[in-house]
Amino acid sequence: MSIKAFLAKQFAKIIYNKTQKWANNPIETQEKVFKSLIQEASLTQFGKDHNFHQIKSFSDFAKNVPVRDYEGLKPYVDKVVKGQENVLWKGKPLYFAKTSGTTSGAKYIPLTKESMPFHVEAARNAILHYIHETGKADFVSGKMIFLQGSPVMEEKNGIQFGRLSGIVAHFVPKYLQQNRMPSWETNCIEDWETKVNAIVEETFDKNMAVISGIPSWVQMYFEKLKQKGGKPVGEIFKNFNLFIYGGVNFEPYRAKFENLIGRKVDSIELFPASEGFFAYQDSQREKGMLLLLNSGIFYEFIKADEFFNENARRYTIGEVQLGINYVLIISTNAGLWGYNIGDTVQFTSLKPYRVIVSGRIKHYISAFGEHVIxxxxxxxxxxxxxxxxxxxxxxxxxxxxxxxxxxxxxxxxxxxxxxxxxxxxxxxxxxxxxxxxxxxxxxxxxxxxxxxxxxxxxxxxxxxxxxxxxxxxxxxxxxxxxxxxxxxxxxxx
Missing domain, CATH: 3.30.300 (GMP Synthetase; Chain A, domain 3)
Structure with a gap:
């Protein structure tokens, strides 16, 4: 075992124990997050407009802060984008994660100095939980790749913006930099097909141990690798044994991946978004992902089949039930309040709270009342x-x-x-x-x-x-x- 692997195991144990403390006290953990968020934002424009100084409980919050999507919050976001301070959160954001919207054109999601560390820590902790549970740590000495957006930033009124995955690339810990691929220059290529071809050339003869990305685009990378090498990816990368993914359900792709790789590999599922990093798979044995209750995000849940009803009930973490389809509502230390991110989740466990992503509230079929998700x-x-x-x-x-x-x-x-x-x-x-x-x-x-x-x-x-x-x-x-x-x-x- 390398020194790096030994240290990773020790660190994994520390993080696991820290996680257990808040995961075993979920309601208290969320109450602390809630009170902190209200207090920190009480002097912002949004806080003043929504009587934060009078909010003492969740029921007060629900009365004063309606559920909104990006369109509903856009008048406030526009002020932040113009460079105004203390609008949704204290000061100015560090970055905007720019995403494409359907009705509003480009969406600018704020990332603050308080919220940004959780995006990085959550991805790290997912790997550390895997190490703690399985005892497998040798991969930390190999090369790691994340198929992501370009880290090149633009600027708007003194605030840099870009794709979330590109922003996160600026925060990769130093101890991982020498193992991380592709190179900065390759990562900056904008055209996706050109970029994947460059990544294939750059990684083909390397000791790749961990590969991460959205399955559909990793699949393209694997197909090009197999075409170049004339053999399965698992033979090209003999030490590749861990696939990390998020954004979509892996199951429809699993058979194709096993064929491309030539063998089975372990996988870790993540639930990241520009608005926050919500959950990660903390166990290879249990279904679902651990909902991150201590990461500066206060969660609410609305039953999906009641969501479009007037005054639909908003549930907190202590009130949810197994197997029900909930719309996920968040309030965060990046200044999103009562925010509907559009995803629906179902709980697979209440001790600890684990979820699966069941779909999108806007992505369904109910042309005849069938409510397919x-x-x-x-x-x-x-x-x-x-x-x-x-x-x-x-x-x-x-x-x-x-x-x-x-x-x-x-x-x-x-x-x-x-x-x-x-x-x-x-x-x-x-x-x-x-x-x-x-x-x-x-x-x-x-x-x-x-x-x-x-x-x-x-x-x-x-x-x-x-x-x-x-x-x-x-x-x-x-x-x-x-x-x-x-x-x-x-x-x-």
């Missing part, structure tokens, strides 16, 4: 693929409400690596899995409102070409699993 389609596809040679590169689902003949249906657009031997049987397996999970969908099938789903095959690289056509190839961009209209579907065929 992302988790359901991912689980159905996974079930249909089990014990088969089927491999899927990418997929999305949309309703077909006006077919040329017959009843309406859900249309699954799938880019196969390996197609099913019997497509009809494959379709029936998916449909059966959907009906077991979603009683509304089952009722619509039984009542002859919908017919069973249809699979439409997407040509090779069809999803990549679509993402390229809308300027979202690579980086942290990902395809929507579900649409309630045909906006994506009609561009894939």
């Amino acid at each position: 992302g988790k359901e389609v991912e689980e159905a596809l996974k079930e249909a693929m089990e014990n088969t040679t089927v491999r899927v590169n990418e997929f999305t689902v949309a309703p077909q409400i006006a077919p040329k003949d017959g009843l309406p249906y859900h249309e699954w657009f799938i880019e196969f690596e390996n197609e099913p031997e019997n497509m009809e049987d494959f379709i029936l397996k998916i449909d059966s899995a959907m009906r077991k999970q979603n009683i509304y969908y089952d009722d619509l099938i039984v009542g002859n409102v919908l017919r069973k789903l249809v699979v439409t095959k997407v040509s090779q690289d069809g999803f990549q070409n679509y993402m390229k056509s809308i300027g979202k190839l690579g980086g942290q961009n990902k395809i929507a699993r579900l649409s309630n209209d045909r906006s994506i579907a009609d561009k894939l065929v």
Whole structure:
């Protein structure tokens, strides 16, 4: 065992013990975060506008601070972007994480000196929990790569901005810098395809041990590696044994990845966003990710099926239940208040609090009242693929409400690596899995409102070409699993 691996194990134990202290006292931990946030922001413009000086409890907060999305908070954000101080949080932010919005154009999410450290610590602690639980630490002596956005920053009114992953690149600890790849110059390449080709050339003969990124884009990297080397990625990188990912469910990609790698590797799931780092997989044995209750974020939860009701009830951590689909609402030390990030979660454990990401509140299919969510389609596809040679590169689902003949249906657009031997049987397996999970969908099938789903095959690289056509190839961009209209579907065929 190297000195580096030995020290990593010792550090992992320290971090694990620290985590246990707050994870075993979740309600008290969140109360401390809540009081701190209110106190720190009481003299900001937002705090004054929403009577922070009178807020003594969560019920006071809920009465004074409505749930908002980016559009609702934008008048305040615009002032921050113009360089005003003490608007949403004290002083000015360190950075803006720039993301693409649907209705508001570019979105500027503030990152402050209080919030920024948690983005880095959470990713580090996820790895340390893995080391503590498994005892595996030799990988810390190998090379590590994170497929991310460019770290090149721009500036607006004295505040730098860029992609979150690029901003985080500026905060990689010194002890990891010599092991980290790709080079700064390669990381700064803007064009995604050019960048991936450069990363392949730069890493091909290196001792890669840890690879991280959104699965769909890591898949492109692996395919190019395999094409260059003429052998599986696991033979090119013999010490590669840990894949770290976030942003999407890995299960639909797992079979394809194991084929590209040539063997199974351990994985760690993360739940990061520009608005905060919310959770990470703290155990290889338990389902779900540990919700980070001590990271400067106060969490609220609204039942997804009640979210669009007027005055929908807002739940705190001590009130949530297992298996219910909740919209995640946050208030943070970056100045986001009662903020709807758009993600839905379900709790898999309450001791400690662990979650899975079940989808997006805007990404669903309910053209007929079926309320289908992302988790359901991912689980159905996974079930249909089990014990088969089927491999899927990418997929999305949309309703077909006006077919040329017959009843309406859900249309699954799938880019196969390996197609099913019997497509009809494959379709029936998916449909059966959907009906077991979603009683509304089952009722619509039984009542002859919908017919069973249809699979439409997407040509090779069809999803990549679509993402390229809308300027979202690579980086942290990902395809929507579900649409309630045909906006994506009609561009894939």
